[in-house]
Amino acid sequence: MTEIDATGLTCPMPVLRLQKVLRDTPSKARVTLLATDPMAKIDVPHFLSENGHTLLDQRAQDKAGPGGLDLLIFEVEKA
């Protein structure tokens, strides 16, 4: 499974990184996106929904990101 580390990046960079990876990923393949910008909670689901991809799971780990930020984990399946 591909993992994208977008921790420490502010939106819209996490979505742009994800978009770039999904472009070269086969259909139904799974990708994990790691982010710390809370705005990703809005941008990532919206981007996935608008583009027909599936958000399999979204969870947060308290203070587990760089600098003690909450780590956001998005499990994605490409359409």
Next chain:
Amino acid sequence: MQLGHPKFAYEKGLHQIGNGAYAWLQPDGGWGWSNAGLVVDGDQSLLVDTLFDVPLTLDMLAAYKDAENAAQTINTVVNTHHNGDHCNGNCCCPDARIIAHRATAEHMQAEPPEMMQSFLDAAPDLGEMGKYFTSCFGPFDFKSVTQKLPDTLIDAETTVKVGDKDVHLIPVGPAHTPGDTLAYVPADRTVYTGDILFIGGHPIIWEGPVQNWIDACDRIIDMDVETIVPGHGPITTKAGVEEVRHYMVTMRNEARARYEAGMTYKEAAFDIALGVFDDWGDRERIVINCATMFHEFGAQGKPEIAELFTAMADYAAARPQKD
């Protein structure tokens, strides 16, 4: 300028247009406070749009049932576009056929009510943007909604019957959204426009191109109608349509000048003097409108939703609306 129809007060609730046509209004017409309509003839009924959540839609349906026996069971619902404040209440009409443009159905699926709820759940962690988002959408009960998608899709102008009345469904998008559709009832000299018309509030150009919106206004102006029910704001006349058209032409000119001068969409939004539109509600929508128009003019990509709402929150904080 007073843009409301002189025969109808802008008050919450049911308004009888006559001949079996009704409007349901939700002042102040801001984010999520949408209008809807009912058309009846004989024992048949058709809703134009439902509301943002189940409690709001059930209140509306109860008033319709009080007013008309034909509304005891709603036969048909038309969704003018996919925004949740015009279709989330579809689940309150379990027996109805749901008609919408194909693009409306597709985008309803892509923007389910659960997504709005997840945004509201995330809002407390999102600072000023989260506060702004909650101020816009916090009043609504998205957990009450079970999404009911259209089952009858249209791709072009279509006429449906309500008893002996014709209801012409006229796609005019993409403009506000990809599947914008007018519902024109010649026998009632009434048109329900969905969000092609925001009266007294800034329109939101989610999609564009603006020219389609201008053309849609011209289409309405050319209709033989007396009563025009907008998606938001008071019932209006053709004077209201002319003002929305004026807004589109003016803002496109203002935005293009700033695009060609090399500004960002956000700089343009803050730089444009709203002039005669300054007292319209939700002025911060100029931010989205500039972003969409800049994309139309050739700017690469569209900003993500969090960026747009952050920029709108900045605008609203910098330029609070006068009462």
